[in-house]
Amino acid sequence: MPIADLGDINLHYSEHGDGDSVLGVMGFALDQRFWSAQIPAVTATHRFITFDNRGLGRSTGGSVQTIDEMADDSIRLLDHLGIERTVVFGVSMGGAIAQRIAIDHPDRVSALILGVTWARPIEFMRRQSLLARDIIGQRGAEGLVEAALLWMFTPKFFEVGKETIDQLVTAFFAESESDATSPEVLLAQLEAIEKHDCLADLGRVGVPTLVLGGKADMMVPVFAAEEIAQAIPGSRLRLFETGHGCMIEEMQEFNREVSDFLGSLRAAG
Secondary structure (H helix, E strand, O other): OOEEEOOOOEEEEEEEOOOOEEEEEOOOOOOHHHHOOOHHHHHOOOEEEEEOOOOOOOOOOOOOOOHHHHHHHHHHHHHHHOOOOEEEEEEOHHHHHHHHHHHHOHHHEEEEEEEOOOOOOOHHHHHHHHHHHHHHHHHHHHHHHHHHHHHHOOHHHHHHOHHHHHHHHHHHOOOOOOOOOOHHHHHHHHHHHHHOOOHHHHHHOOOOEEEEEEOOOOOOOHHHHHHHHHHOOOOEEEEEOOOOOHHHHOHHHHHHHHHHHHHHHHHHO
16 A cells, blocks of 8 residues: 655555545544445545554654644645545544644535534543543553443444454454554544634535534534534534444445435536
């Protein structure tokens, strides 16, 4: 897979399919492997570009302290690839990054897909972050993943989807050419998450936007998605019955929403 040499950092990225581009921005602590379930939905109509945020997977570079810095990394990758405008598809922390891209670089964004994300500091998430810091300090990335699974999926999914969840854990810790994500990178991302606050600026977003949320989300409360949809003029809100892992737990329904939205963009020219 190719590497974008941006001078101070290297970003590991992949390209799938053809057509107008979609840039996939992944969430906290996860690399681009976790887009695998959405690749067919996107590539039915578009070229899908995924990448590892700095310090994760095979991407290098020091830790960042703000969502803005990660948004700038995304823009630098687009520059490297010669892409002027793109759909930006972000989930969780990636959705926060996508918001920042749309606000700070409106000329680079043709549409937005914002999944299970938020736009302002939320007290529930702040308390969750404090707990995550303790887990990282005591058990590192592996302990954090094990704990996060309990927040990501509904209890019912653990009963019917045990093999899928075990495969996710195995994939997360599968050996690759990269080293394990350092606690410093994870802690820096948590700090960036806590600072993200752009709800008041979302009214300036003037591109077609799809907002996706989970009614049972125990990581990012569903009202956060509702706030974003209310703030972005003309946006479409779709809520799923499950939680933060709805892109896996309700994969068919989630992918249908994504593919229908992208199809409507293509039909509109």
